[in-house]
Amino acid sequence: MPNDLEKKIIAALQGDIPVTPRPYREIAETAGVDEETVISVVKDLYQRGVIRRFGATLRHQKSGFNANAMVAWQVAEALIDDVGEQIAAYDAVTHCYRRDPAPQWPYNLYTMVHASDEDECREIARKISDDIGLSDYTMLFSRRELKKTSMQYFDNEFD
Amino acid sequence: MTAIDETDKTILNRIQSDFPITQRPYQAVAEELRLDEEDVIHRIRRLKELGIIRRIGGNFVPGKLGFVSTLCAGRVPEKKIDGFAAVVNDYRGVTHNYVRDNIYNVWFTMIAPSMEEIKQNLAQIAEQTGVPDIINLPATRVYKIKAQFNLE
Numbered sequence: 630m631p632n633d634l635e636k637k638i639i640a641a642l643q644g645d646i647p648v649t650p651r652p653y654r655e656i657a658e659t660a661g662v663d664e665e666t667v668i669s670v671v672k673d674l675y676q677r678g679v680i681r682r683f684g685a686t687l688r689h690q691k692s693g694f695n696a697n698a699m700v701a702w703q704v705a706e707a708l709i710d711d712v713g714e715q716i717a718a719y720d721a722v723t724h725c726y727r728r729d730p731a732p733q734w735p736y737n738l739y740t741m742v743h744a745s746d747e748d749e750c751r752e753i754a755r756k757i758s759d760d761i762g763l764s765d766y767t768m769l770f771s772r773r774e775l776k777k778t779s780m781q782y783f784d785n786e787f788d
Numbered sequence: 789m790t791a792i793d794e795t796d797k798t799i800l801n802r803i804q805s806d807f808p809i810t811q812r813p814y815q816a817v818a819e820e821l822r823l824d825e826e827d828v829i830h831r832i833r834r835l836k837e838l839g840i841i842r843r844i845g846g847n848f849v850p851g852k853l854g855f856v857s858t859l860c861a862g863r864v865p866e867k868k869i870d871g872f873a874a875v876v877n878d879y880r881g882v883t884h885n886y887v888r889d890n891i892y893n894v895w896f897t898m899i900a901p902s903m904e905e906i907k908q909n910l911a912q913i914a915e916q917t918g919v920p921d922i923i924n925l926p927a928t929r930v931y932k933i934k935a936q937f938n939l940e
Contacts, residue, residue: 630854639853642846648832650812650825664811671846672809679853680846684807685832687800687937688842699888699895710929717932725931728859731923734892739859739925743937767890775873775885779843780899782853 631679634662636783638670642680643779686779689743696770697723697743698750700757701736703765709738715761716740721753736767791838795823796831797939800840803832804936807844850899855881856926857899858906861892862913863921869894872917879909892923 631639637660646652653671654664674680689697704712709727716738717725724741740757744750747770754768792800798821808816814832815825835841850857864872869887876882876896885896900906903926914920 639846639848643848644845645843646845648814648829648836648844650814650829652813653809653811668809668811674846675809677852679848681849681933682805682847683809683845684805685800685803685844686842686847687804688839689937713929713931722932723934726927727929727931728925728927731925733921734861734923734925739927769888769890769895771886771888771895773887775887775894776877776882776896777885778883779845780848780850780855780883781880782848782855 631674631783634660634666635670635674637661638667639674639679639782640784642671642674642683643781643784695745696747696750697741698747698754699769699771700740700742700754701767701769702738702740702763703730703735704738704763706737712761712763713738716757719753719757721750722757735765792835792840795821796835799823799828799831800835800939801936803844855899855901856903856906857897858903858924858926860896860898860910860925861888861890861923862894862896862917862919863892864894864917864919868917868919872913872919875913875917881906881909892921 641656641659647655649655653667657664657667675683713725713727716722721742721744722740723743726739727737728739730737742750742753744753758764758766802817802821807813810816814828818825818828862872872894873885877885879898881899882896887893888895898906910922910924914922
């Protein structure tokens with residue numbers, strides 16, 4: 630678990646860092662420490678893999694990736710690691726996870742596919758299905774965004 | 789895509805991951821791309837104003853901060869979707885929530901300190917909304933998380 634200083638810095642980094650010449654100095658002022666400390670803690674969090682990705686998050690719809698689909702696959706458990714790695718290798722696949730299925734929902738491998746339109750998403754899923762020989766899958770297109778945000782892990786502890 | 793040029797695309801491709809952790813990160817980006825710091829800052833501000841950049845910051849691994857995450861889906865009658873969404877979205881651990889075209893039609897992610905708490909939250913949501921059928925699909929293995937979208 631992160632210590633109090635790390636929590637303060639995480640709280641700052643999980644928002645939006647300033648677009649000014651010395652953003653870490655501004656974070657440092659808010660956290661009540663010096664700039665060098667912030668930089669070394671951020672480096673450490675990044676090197677330890679606590680920060681998975683550090684940088685800009687784009688709005689896909691505004692950057693040309695207009696469509697995305699969740700594709701849920703039903704894969705034999707004995708093959709799932711192989712299949713998971715194979716599907717992960719497709720460029721259009723941005724996320725690929727094994728998930729526990731539910732009794733009334735048999736799918737156990739989940740991928741997000743991003744493309745320029747829905748037909749292209751369908752085409753990609755069909756190609757993966759043909760290439761790997763997976764016939765049981767369902768495509769879930771998003772029809773409405775109800776919420777999209779980043780997790781705020783620790784900010785309420787310092788209010 | 790409107791109003792962004794090749795230099796903007798180069799900057800966007802550079803700053804989606806490995807954002808510099810140095811005193812003057814925008815200057816570091818500028819140097820790498822043979823631009824100047826002021827221009828990089830100006831362009832990034834504009835890309836945020838245009839809504840192309842949602843935010844710049846860290847994306848954390850929940851497990852390394854003592855949290856668990858899961859994907860859930862509810863089978864929600866059309867008329868109840870807005871009410872269901874209001875209850876679900878109220879949880880700060882719900883970060884993504886979408887209507888999708890399936891019998892399970894409302895799909896959301898939930899992050900919490902334990903799976904026990906997630907189960908309690910789901911039971912509470914079911915009770916409050918009268919939607920009993922909510923599936924909980926925790927990830928047990930990650931094969932890929934990519935968040936770099938190359939603009940060409």
